[in-house]
Amino acid sequence: MATMPPRTASTSTSVSAAHVKAVRRFNRFYTQRIGVLAPYLGSEFSLTEVRVLYELAHRDQPTATELGRELSLDAGYLSRILRRFEREGWMARTPSPADARQSLLQLTEAGHQVFAPLQQRSRDEAAALLAPLGRPAQQQLTQALATVERLLAPDARPAAQNVVLRDPQAGDMGWVVQQHGEVYAREYGWDNTFEALVAEIVAGYVRQHQPDWERCWIAEVDGERVGSAFVVRKSKTVAQLRLLILAPQARGLGLGARLTDECLAFARSKGYKKMVLWTNSCLDSARALYARRGFQLVNSEPYTGFGKNLVGETWELRL
Numbered sequence: 001m002a003t004m005p006p007r008t009a010s011t012s013t014s015v016s017a018a019h020v021k022a023v024r025r026f027n028r029f030y031t032q033r034i035g036v037l038a039p040y041l042g043s044e045f046s047l048t049e050v051r052v053l054y055e056l057a058h059r060d061q062p063t064a065t066e067l068g069r070e071l072s073l074d075a076g077y078l079s080r081i082l083r084r085f086e087r088e089g090w091m092a093r094t095p096s097p098a099d100a101r102q103s104l105l106q107l108t109e110a111g112h113q114v115f116a117p118l119q120q121r122s123r124d125e126a127a128a129l130l131a132p133l134g135r136p137a138q139q140q141l142t143q144a145l146a147t148v149e150r151l152l153a154p155d156a157r158p159a160a161q162n163v164v165l166r167d168p169q170a171g172d173m174g175w176v177v178q179q180h181g182e183v184y185a186r187e188y189g190w191d192n193t194f195e196a197l198v199a200e201i202v203a204g205y206v207r208q209h210q211p212d213w214e215r216c217w218i219a220e221v222d223g224e225r226v227g228s229a230f231v232v233r234k235s236k237t238v239a240q241l242r243l244l245i246l247a248p249q250a251r252g253l254g255l256g257a258r259l260t261d262e263c264l265a266f267a268r269s270k271g272y273k274k275m276v277l278w279t280n281s282c283l284d285s286a287r288a289l290y291a292r293r294g295f296q297l298v299n300s301e302p303y304t305g306f307g308k309n310l311v312g313e314t315w316e317l318r319l
Contacts, residue, residue, distance in 0.1 A: 034129070043118055048073070050122075052081050053107070053115045056091060057261060058254040060288075061104035063096060090114055109294030109317075112264070120265035163253065164220045165262060172218050173202045176228045179245055184306070188282060191307035201242060205230060213239075215266050219246070219255050226250035229259035231266050234276065239267040239319075241277040244286065256289055264293065268319050275319060281311035290315050 043050070048071075055067055062070075068078050082105065085091035090111030093103035107115065130138050146162045181195030205216070210233055219227035227246040234240045241263050246256050267275050279286055281300070299314040 034125070042121065045118070048077075049081055050118055052078070052085075053090075053111070053118065056085075056105060056107045057112065057115050057119075058257045060292075061094070061106050063099075063102045063104060065102065067105070085111065106292055112261075112293050113268075113319075116261060116265040116268055119261055120269055123262070123265075162220075162222045163255065165217045165258065166220065168216045168218050172216075172225065172228075173206060175218075175225050176243060176245070177202055179225075179228070179247060180243070183245060183247070189308065194306040197306075198243065205232060205242075213270060215263075217259055217262055219250065219259060221250055221253070221255075227255050227259055229263050231263045231275075237273040239263075239270070239272040239275045241275055244277075256286070260289060260293060264317075264319070272319055275317045277315050279313050279315065281313055287313070287315075290317075293317065 045053070051071055052067065052073075055062065055070060059066075064075075064078060064082060067073070067082075068075055071078070082091065086093065088110075090108060092106055092108050094106075096102040096104050130141070133141065142162060142164070177195060177199045180198040181192065184190040184194050185192075205214070213233040214231055216230045217228065218225055219229075225247075227244075227250055229244045230242040232240045232242050241260070244256065244259060244263075246259075264275065275295075277290065277295070279290070281287070295315040295317045297313055298316050300311055301313075302309070302311050304310070305312075
């Protein structure tokens with residue numbers, strides 16, 4: 001729960017003592033339940049430092065001012081955290097072309113390697129918290145959390161209220177094929193041979209799936225499918241990132257970054273030494289996302305496919 005504002009004469013008369021007591025009781029219960037009072041995620045970092053790492057990993061080159069505003073942090077305190085991250089080689093600064101007084105911040109490859117296991121641990125702990133509950137109870141809980149968020153932050157963007165990355169269910173694989181066919185035809189003019197290729201990739205994943213080494217995530221916003229990402233085993237030491245896509249209505253929520261980070265965290269947890277991916281030079285947003293996470297372009301080759309003259313690219317990241 002967020003820290004409550006200072007009590008004033010007006011709030012003291014408009015809020016009942018019983019309601020104040022109930023909120024404080026829940027705060028004590030929840031902070032103990034999620035381990036905030038212990039070393040956060042069993043790491044050397046404080047909760048605030050992990051939140052700063054999270055924002056750096058999921059935002060597109062924010063400024064310190066933007067981070068401070070988003071996290072409601074004192075400027076001096078945030079500055080000390082950022083200096084430490086920079087000193088450790090986890091974060092880099094570049095001058096802002098829009099304002100010479102500001103710097104654009106982004107995690108380095110080393111920073112992503114530090115953050116990835118924390119993200120995976122946080123996801124595992126959240127899953128462990130939900131695991132004892134049945135599906136109906138899980139849905140009831142997440143809806144209640146969305147209600148709390150909506151009441152305490154009524155101006156928040158509704159689309160970001162209930163974001164879930166989950167395992168695939170019946171019908172999801174067909175949706176992945178359909179979404180690729182529709183998006184790439186509409187935005188790039190690719191023909192249906194691309195949809196056929198995606199169908200072949202999905203069919204191969206389903207038929208030859210190695211659950212100990214491969215994983216698929218489906219992203220949902222308010223119960224609606226909006227994205228996917230796959231990790232496929234290419235060899236004993238190499239994982240491949242495939243079929244990363246977001247529906248247009250889900251862009252701008254940081255979901256592409258979240259899906260990519262989940263893939264990287266999974267690959268590292270399985271002991272893969274390298275992750276590779278194949279993309280096209282026209283996919284600027286995806287290429288920028290990969291570059292920010294340390295992927296390197298290792299091969300580029302013109303070809304004709306999907307009804308267009310394209311340039312295929314192979315990218316790699318040492319894990």
